[in-house]
Each structure stands twice: as structure tokens, then as C-alpha cells.
Amino acid sequence: MQTRLLQEQRFSKLTPQAEKWEEDLPEKYDLQQPTAPKLIRVNxxxxxxxxxxxxxNIAWHGMWVISILSILSLFTYCSLFQFSEFYSEASVDSKIFILVAIFSFLSIFLFFFKMALFVPRGTPVRFNRKRQKVYVYEHQRSIWPWMRWPTVIKVFDWTDIHGEMLMYSGRYDYGHRLSCAVCQRGTYEVIDRFLLSYTVGDNRMIRGLWNHCCLYMQYKPVPETPLLTRKPLSWTPLNTVRWPEDLDKESKTAPE
Structure with a gap:
């Protein structure tokens, strides 16, 4: 019985295995992938x-609601102490608690305010088949809102990338994701990972997107019309994706 259970266990060929891993997708140069190529979205x-x-998969309008509620709560909290003698008469421990509470309200407000106003929508990945390079636009945010949230462009060789499907089963995030694992040349040792698609319900969309990228990078014919065309709202220019000039040019052109 134990032997049979061990045989039924499935593991990724990539090391380390991704969290929430479900299966390794076909190798890039396999022209007989079972799912037809398809684009979910494309710019x-x-x-x-x-x-x-x-x-x-974030309700961005909810960021505004939470940020407004947190700053209103802070004003209400401070007003209570402004019109009372509690703070001046409070013990040292109570004053520390009050200051910590105020700092917490400010941190919550700043986090959700930055999320709503400054985080780029639809951070892109560019595939340049002339250079056989992949350019990944990453906005690196943190749970600590007082830090700077930088934008980093990662550049990888297409030959080092392997596809894998992840499965999420949370209450508000249920479905499959397409993850790309970047390995050391000629090995399955993962040195970096990035998502190519956030959660979608149908795993055939994930397999189709991976096949589409593989065929595109091999100069094979692929469909150019995506399944989804509607773009989520972006309220201000601060949410706009901005590529560095040199990488913007490089990622759009063939080598000289």
C-alpha cells in the first residue's frame, strides 16, 4: 500500500519545486503540445x-475604500484624545499604545493609498524572438509601506525558461497560474521564477498560452487575437507602466 502511494506521488523535475505546483508544462521545442496556442491578453x-x-486578480477600487476608512478612523481616534484629558493623564504604557495605534493607522492608510495610486496595472512581459530574450517588468512592492517600491526589469534567455502550472485553491483566488522557471543553462536548477498569467479558471487557457509563447519564439504561426480584450481601469498616469528608455528600445528591436 505504501509503495503504491509513493508511486502515485508526482513531483516537478525542477528544483526547488514551486509552491502550489501542479504540473510541468511541455518542453519549449515540443511541436506536438496537446493544447492549441491561444492568447489570453496581449498589448x-x-x-x-x-x-x-x-x-x-485584485479589486483595486477596494484599495481606495480601505485607505479612506483608515484615515477617517485615524482622525476620529485622534479627535477623541484631542477633546479629552486622557492622553495627558495617561500612563507611559498607555501613551505608547496610543502612539503605536496612530502609527498603525498611518501605515494601513499609506499601504492601500500606494497600492491604489502608484502600483502599475498589467505589468508586462515582452518576448523578443529576434534576440531570443524575455523582458519581465516587475514592480517590487512590500508589506512595509514606508519603503520605496522599485521597478525592476529582469532579462532572461528564452532557452533557460521552463513552464509550470500552479494551482491555487483559496476562497477568493481559485484557479490556475502560469509560472515560468528560469534555470541554470542546461540544468533544471531554478534560479528565478516569474508569473506569466495570474489565476484563470480553465487550465486549458494556461496550456494554450504556454504553447503560444513557445511557437511564437520559434517563428511558427500563432493567433494574434486574444481571448480577453477589456482592460481593467487605471485611474491616474501614476499607474502607467514606464519602461527605461534603453530597455524599451532593446526589447522592441532586433540585434544589429
Whole structure:
């Protein structure tokens, strides 16, 4: 019985295995993938480069609601002490508690305010088949809102990338994701990972997107019309994706 259970266990060929891993996707150069190529979303596709946006499954309008509620709570909290003698008569421990509470309200407000106003929508991944490079636009945010949230562009060789499907089963995030694992050349030792698609319900969409990228990078014919065309709202120019000039040019052109 124990032997049979061990045989039924499935593991990724990639090391370390991704959290919430479900299966390794076919190798990039396998032309007989079982799912037809399909795009979920696309910003641009031409003979040189293709850009795929990544929209997170987040209710962005809720960020505004929480930030407003947190700052109103802070004003209410401070007003209570402004019109009473409690703070001046409080013990040292009570004063510390009050200051910690005020700092917490400010931190919550700042976090959700930055999320709503400054986080780019649809951070993209560009595939340049002339250079055989992949350019990943990453906005690195932290749970600590007082820190700077920088934008980093990661550049990888397409030959080092392997596809894997992840499965999320949370109450508010149920479905599959397409993860790309970047390995050391000629090995399955993972040195980095990035998501190419956030959660979708149908795993055939994930397999189709991976096949589409594989065929595109091999100059094979692929569909250019995405399944989804509607773009989520972006309220201000501060949410706009801004590529560094040199990498923007490099990722859109063929090598000289």
C-alpha cells in the first residue's frame, strides 16, 4: 500500500519545486503540445516582439475604500484624545499604545493609498524572438509601506525558461497560474521564477498560452487575437507602466 502511494506521488523535475505546483508544462521545442496556442491578453504582437500584460486578480477600487476608512478612523481616534484629558493623564504604557495605534493607522492608510495610486496595472512581459530574450517588468512592492517600491526589469534567455502550472485553491483566488522557471543553462536548477498569467479558471487557457509563447519564439504561426480584450481601469498616469528608455528600445528591436 505504501509503495503504491509513493508511486502515485508526482513531483516537478525542477528544483526547488514551486509552491502550489501542479504540473510541468511541455518542453519549449515540443511541436506536438496537446493544447492549441491561444492568447489570453496581449498589448502588442508583431514579427519582432510580443507583449503580454499581467493583471492581478485584485479589486483595486477596494484599495481606495480601505485607505479612506483608515484615515477617517485615524482622525476620529485622534479627535477623541484631542477633546479629552486622557492622553495627558495617561500612563507611559498607555501613551505608547496610543502612539503605536496612530502609527498603525498611518501605515494601513499609506499601504492601500500606494497600492491604489502608484502600483502599475498589467505589468508586462515582452518576448523578443529576434534576440531570443524575455523582458519581465516587475514592480517590487512590500508589506512595509514606508519603503520605496522599485521597478525592476529582469532579462532572461528564452532557452533557460521552463513552464509550470500552479494551482491555487483559496476562497477568493481559485484557479490556475502560469509560472515560468528560469534555470541554470542546461540544468533544471531554478534560479528565478516569474508569473506569466495570474489565476484563470480553465487550465486549458494556461496550456494554450504556454504553447503560444513557445511557437511564437520559434517563428511558427500563432493567433494574434486574444481571448480577453477589456482592460481593467487605471485611474491616474501614476499607474502607467514606464519602461527605461534603453530597455524599451532593446526589447522592441532586433540585434544589429
Amino acid at each position: 502588442e504582437i508583431n514579427d519582432t516582439w510580443m507583449e503580454i500584460p499581467r493583471y492581478e
